[in-house]
Amino acid sequence: MARRGLTRGEIVDATWDLAAQRGLAAVTMRAVAEQLGVTPMALYRHVGDKQGLLDGLVERLLGEIPVPDPELPWRERLRELAAGIRAVARAHPDLFPLLFHRPAVTAAARRPRDSVYAALREAGLAGDDVVRAERLLSTFILGFAASEAGGRFAHLDAEAEFGYATDAIARLLEKD
Template sequence: MGRPAQIDRAAVVAAAMAVADEHGLAALTMPAVAGRLGVTAMALYRHVANKEDLLDALVEALLPAPPPDTAALPWRQRLEALAGAVRDSAARHPAVFPLLLQRPAATERARRARDGVVSALREAGLGPEAAARAERLISTAVLGFAASEAAGRFAHHDQRVRDEDFACLLEAIGSLLPPA
């Protein structure tokens, strides 16, 4: 019997997140992640297929899980809660967050997040194609604001102004949707 694994997929993803948080996405290499874990780079391939798989795992780690108390909320409040959770994720991982703007929703969790937004928009009365388009536009606006804020674009404004701006963005998005 071989020796027990020293690492697992969760440890690899956490180490990758830490490397990217500290040194930026450009520094995210398999050897850097392996070094952080104290293993060889080849040891990582038992847990991630390749760097693309690792990047997809980081996307999943960035996606907020829907808060447990939001499932029973009306669709508009669920969307607002999700938007706020996305913004929080960007604040926690500003160097890694741009991955959400660069990679398609290819993983199960990413598809569930996208489908959750589409489902809420369908509840709002949008047809399938309109809901899919609205999801793309809403996601782009929320991700763009969160990424801009996390990158420091709005650093010259205090937190109150940034919060008001985000509320205005949500209100503008909401004005384009059917009434709740």
């Protein structure tokens, strides 16, 4: 295989293409290297190992979620983030479940979570409550989005169901 300079972005692109074409199980250092026409060793300095490849996919998925304007009211920001997550799930139903298995470890991957933290602090939460409420919200939204993308709500008005749930959660978050 010919030697050539690589970037992390090129490696993540190749990993994304491979996962989209053949599934997450096909993602290996060797398979990504073959896709790029390099030896597997050429990848290590950019991504470390297979876990680094998967971190790149998480970053790519979460990077597709538009981060709302911080000037919007907190409830609207959370709604926009949720809509973005649902759109990503519908666009990438086979890759989306990776978000259940891998944490957001890169700065770019943490942007949506940081936006949620800011909205929750504006809603009046502090300290550990912010972290715990974010976990509650992300678990619900990721689960709903994956279920919706998988067709579970095909016979229902998914917007109405999501609205009902998000209104109930927002009421729980509001301070008395």
